[in-house]
Amino acid sequence: MTSRNHTVVTYFQFLPFSGIPEIQGSLFCLVLLVYVSTLVGNILIIMITTVDVALHSPMYFFLKNLSFLEIGYTTSTIPKMLVNLLTKRKGISFLGCATQMYAFALLGITECCLLAAMAYDRYLAICHPLHYTTMMSWNTCFLLSAVSWFVGVLVALGQTTLIFTLPYCGPNRINHFFCDLLPLLKLACGATYKNEITTYIIAVIFIMVPFLFIVVSYVQILYTIFKMPTAKSKRKTFSTCFSHLIVVTLFYGSGIVTYLRPKAFYSSSSNKLLSLSYTLMSPMMNPLIYSLRNKEVKQALKRLIAKKINM
């Protein structure tokens, strides 16, 4: 319904760092650097987990899938942000905005589920080592990751539809660097209350359920490790899940503070900084965390480099 004198919004304008135009150049270089290292790191993880036979296990299957996802996840927001830092118009079309939100939400929700699947994998490996190979078969692996993607596709579709069926009748300035859920909800006119609540509830469910699942898995993992007889076995076992634990903390930490914070604490500027953490930092850190902390990955990298030199 676009009655009266309502102008209908056909494009949105980003105003992320408009207060400080001097830093746009340095910000561009910094973000570009982070983006390129994210791509290189994650492509490398996909390469070694594909090529190296020693890494053909469920844990690395999930890691490979996570890297694949991170590439799409950063690509859904960063290139557009880079273009905006260089150009004057800094806009995105209505459809472009919806597409960006859909891609970002899909990959974000899938990541939540995939991280939970990885925690389950570590739980089985550490708490039920004798049954690990039967319980975490290749079929189970594929199923768990397929379910993660499926949930992402459906839930993101619901969220995006909820937000883009709201009327946008005037304000079109997004105080953010991409079309995220909350900044867009703020622009909608009329009674957005019901949609806000629904969006919030969906976010709570699909962030908190995987998160609680991860917490429960890790409590059991830590309990099992704690009961181990020698310090050496404790350390060795802990090292296999330590990388995952850091990745989970980084991603969920910033995600929970952003989406699940009571509205009274919402501020656009802190929101922007926080989302830099899960859109930029966490995808860049994953490959680093996994390759620096992990002996198997380091050895596989050495083998890969040796092979390339000997060719």
Ligand SMILES: *[C@@H]1O[C@H](CO)[C@@H](O)[C@H](O)[C@H]1NC(C)=O
């Ligand atoms: C990730 O998992 C999905 C679902 O099982 C699969 O279709 C996709 O090919 C996987 N991607 C990679 C790079 O392993």
